[in-house]
Amino acid sequence: MRALRITLITAVVLGGLFVAADRIAVHVAEGEAADRIKATQGLSATPEVSIKGFPFLTQIANRQLDEVDVSVTGIDATAGGRTVAVSEVRAELADVRIGGNFASATAARAEGSARVSYEDLTKSAPSGATVGYAGPERAAKGQVKVTGPSVQLLEGAGVAIPDAIKGVLGNEEIEVYSTIEAGESGTVRLKADSLPEIPVPGFDTELRRAVDYDLRIDGLPGGITLNRAKADETGLTFLGTGQGVSLVG
Template sequence: MADSYQTYPEQPVRRRRRGRRLLITLFVLLLVLAGVLVVADRLAVGIAERAITEQAERELTRQQITSSQPDVSVHGFPFLTQVAGGRYESITIKVRDAEGPVRGQSVRLPEINIDARDVDAPLDTLRSGQGTITAKTVVGTGTVSYDTVAQFMGKPGLTLSEQGGKLAVAGPLEILGQERMLRGTADLSIVQGQVAIKFDTLDVEGLTVNPLAEALIKSYARQISIKLPLPAMPFQLDVQEVRPEPEGLAVRATATNVPLNGA
């Protein structure tokens, strides 16, 4: 009696293998497509950042501010959807070593940071440079070095610093024929776009207080109380706040509905 063998169809196995290959192929294609989209997205970011950089350089030149090349970052992901809509969540512009003329002198701001929100920038405007790029709100922060502030006070030897959230001064003072060390703090405010620095009281070490000495100290306090002018801020920024920081006087300026390209 001949042996009998039972055979099974191979068709379902082949179908499963073809199905797996198809899924793998589809997965690879999706990865490639995602990579292409990411690359395209980053390329579009680069184009927009270069366009905004050029506009920022023109604005700084218009305000007679010299600086290093602005560092522009366009935020938000995916970026291509922002390009399509011509509206961007946030654009930051960082300017280093900024310097502008004020009353025949140069005021140096080591760094200016500008944060533009809700920016309307049509693609055609970015490509051609024609048209208006507008930010709904712009906030700028910068720092004036203490050396610059002391220069405007016109009293050699004074050292300025931040102490306990106040602007502090220290330095030698010749009074009643003797040189003494003075110390004191100032009140800060913004008056018509300038930083008002007002010293009300000063302490002089080792000095016996009498009416004459007190009058001389008050006179000196008035001499070093100044209104510090600031260079014209870019993008129509209006200075609103000032506070002492370890590296200098930090100023904060704001503006609304700002044309970033000066159009």
């Protein structure tokens, strides 16, 4: 009986030491991975990396990680030369295969997201445009509301408007509903579904140029394509998926 107790105590102690060593190893690996991701993705801030699954040491021995979550703040989006903040970029990567010399890591599957507030969307919009919540029904379709004075919107798009035309347009407020469309390489497009009639011939095309614009979001691992958007009262969450996504290397 005494021998059994000693065996059990020894097993518990060794198990505790193994768990402690495993957690220390995963913590070190997460820090190293964060530094590598920052360097290879060209990020200005160090991401948070969480390696899921237990035990980690067995996963690393097999060079296969079950799941790796990455979160980055301080990411920028660009639109027409304007830079705006993205509150957070996240990526969940599954079945991550580590290269033979630990210089690369590729996920079989990945999901990514990026969050942008309406305030920051407005900063990325053409001059004079304000981007806001379109209401629950339109938000469910991934739509936002874009508003602004017609003269200011057109001039913001680089259209020279004679004073006589300004008098015709007056202080008319333009209101359109734009749908978020997926682009390529982290780019999404805000495109108005329809435009109000402008009482000046030939200005419809110019108005379209004023309210439609592309937004490029950096910071997602290469291979994740943004393909849909969710809108709520405070902003947009862009979502995407990918296969064979490169985490580092």
